[in-house]
Every structure is written in C-alpha cells, then in structure tokens.
Amino acid sequence: MASAADVHAAADVNLQPQVDADAAETAAPPVDADAAAEVADNADGFFDPPDTGDAAVASDVAPVVDAPPWLLSIDNGAHKLLKVDIATGKTAAVCTLSAKYGYPSLTFRRNNVLVASRKGAALDQIDPCTCVVTAIGPYGGATGVNGITSDHAAGLFGISSGLQTLISIDPVTGAGTSIGALGAKFGTNGATWSDAIHALYAINGADNMLYVVDPATGVATPQAVLSQKFGSVGVERHPGNGQIYACSDDGMLRQVDPVTGNVTTIGPLGESAACSNLAAPWGPLKCVDDVKFP
Numbered sequence: 001m002a003s004a005a006d007v008h009a010a011a012d013v014n015l016q017p018q019v020d021a022d023a024a025e026t027a028a029p030p031v032d033a034d035a036a037a038e039v040a041d042n043a044d045g046f047f048d049p050p051d052t053g054d055a056a057v058a059s060d061v062a063p064v065v066d067a068p069p070w071l072l073s074i075d076n077g078a079h080k081l082l083k084v085d086i087a088t089g090k091t092a093a094v095c096t097l098s099a100k101y102g103y104p105s106l107t108f109r110r111n112n113v114l115v116a117s118r119k120g121a122a123l124d125q126i127d128p129c130t131c132v133v134t135a136i137g138p139y140g141g142a143t144g145v146n147g148i149t150s151d152h153a154a155g156l157f158g159i160s161s162g163l164q165t166l167i168s169i170d171p172v173t174g175a176g177t178s179i180g181a182l183g184a185k186f187g188t189n190g191a192t193w194s195d196a197i198h199a200l201y202a203i204n205g206a207d208n209m210l211y212v213v214d215p216a217t218g219v220a221t222p223q224a225v226l227s228q229k230f231g232s233v234g235v236e237r238h239p240g241n242g243q244i245y246a247c248s249d250d251g252m253l254r255q256v257d258p259v260t261g262n263v264t265t266i267g268p269l270g271e272s273a274a275c276s277n278l279a280a281p282w283g284p285l286k287c288v289d290d291v292k293f294p
Helices: 021-026 033-041 054-059
Strands: 070-075 080-085 091-096 105-108 114-118 122-126 133-138 145-150 156-160 165-169 176-181 189-194 199-204 209-213 220-225 234-237 244-247 252-256 263-268
Touching (some): 070 105, 145 165, 156 176, 156 189, 156 199
Parallel strands (some): 189 234
Antiparallel strands (some): 080 091, 234 244, 252 263
C-alpha cells in the first residue's frame, strides 16, 4: 500500500447519491459491481506483482501505481475530511462529514472507494467529494476494529483488538469473518496492506512494535521496534511510492522504515483531535486533487 501492475484503481469512484445523515445509520448498503469484476479479473484472489528482486521487496519502497502524492485523514474533533501533503504534513479541509461519528480507521479500496470504520464496530462509505456518509453495515461479533485496509483483491482486512484476530470484511455488507488469532496482544492499532510482501503491516500501540500480519492465518510476527512511541495509531502504505506514513495523538505526520523501525517526523497535521486514521488513493481523484494546500 515492490509492485502490482494489475491494480484496478478506477478514477470513477462509483459514489453513492447523497443521503440524509440521520438515515445513514440504516441506509441499504450500496451495490458494488466493481467487487465482482475485480475478483473475476484475479481468479486466484491475488494481485500478482512482477518479480523485482529480493532487494526491492526487502526495502518495500518501489512505486506501485500512479497515485497522487496525498493522503486523507478524518479530523475526529472537527468531523472534517482533510487532504494531507505527504511531503510536509500540511492539511487542507476537503469537506465536513454528514454524520458525526468517531472513525479510528480510514482506507481506500482498490477501486478508489473510500471507507471508514465507524467507532470500530461498523463499516461506512464516505464520498470524498461531498463527505456524504453511507452506512454499509456492522462487522458482527468483531469489536475494536481500529485498523482496516484494502486486501489483495476486492475486499478489506481489519484488525480486531476486541477479538485479538485478523478479520476479512465484506465491502458490500460490512460483515466481518475471523481469519485467525494475532498471537500478540494488540491495543491501539492501525493496519495497511503491502503488495510487496503480500501481507499486512500493523502498528501496535500496546508494545510500540511494527508487525507483519499473515493474511492467510492472521498471525502477527514482530518486524521492528519503533523508534517513536504511538498512542493512537493511523498508518498507511502509499501505493504511489511504497512509503509507510503514520500519525498518532501528537498530531504529527511521520514516515516509518519497515526494515529498521525508524520513525521520521515530516510535519504537523493541524488536526483538532488525536490522529488515528490515514488513507491513500489508488489513483487520481479530481475533486481531492483540485483542493489546494494553504
């Protein structure tokens, strides 16, 4: 989130029509024709990156797709969607969310549809052009789902600190299915998929460790001790440059070296509350691309 030439990062984000904020909680989930098409295009369920050599995979920094150099983050204090400059950490408000929930995690699916984990208990879709929120559905028994990310195909993964498991999330219904126990005690956390290693990177605020999570078994293997302590956790591997970005309760945008665990500060985000979510696009998105930084 080195590389995957087969990624289907559609610029037409298939957004839903505006819905009333009060009705969003019970709105019917959007019909997602893209998901079926993506699975059909990848019969084995995986996007197959070309062989770029062991060195490129180890560093995990090679570009993946033609994605613009920004991130999105929800300011949970102001309930605003922010565009984040990956070079400086500066932010610009895109719009104000139609539903004022707390979102501990945010991610783009591979078709450039933006989704968020509502209170760690349910999946919502957010129109990044208008900030209209559409409820998709609850995860079910999984709680504390504070790290969601796109998977290797058309769906989503999530880390449940309530169940201490990795779950798969149906992007159409929101239903979560347990894959397997993490094998480590996770507290605050964030997760992001990497095509380079065909697995998830996860930051665990409970032990300040970067983990690699096996998508088939759910087992989380310690990768590196992080040089910067994390309270809240937002983390995203940008598909345009292979770099891992993170944020925490001090409101700084940071970059994480997945090999050494070294954390480098980029700059302040200016959010009104602790930062706990970051999302990177899989392709251009004009309505956000056009937003200028101050």
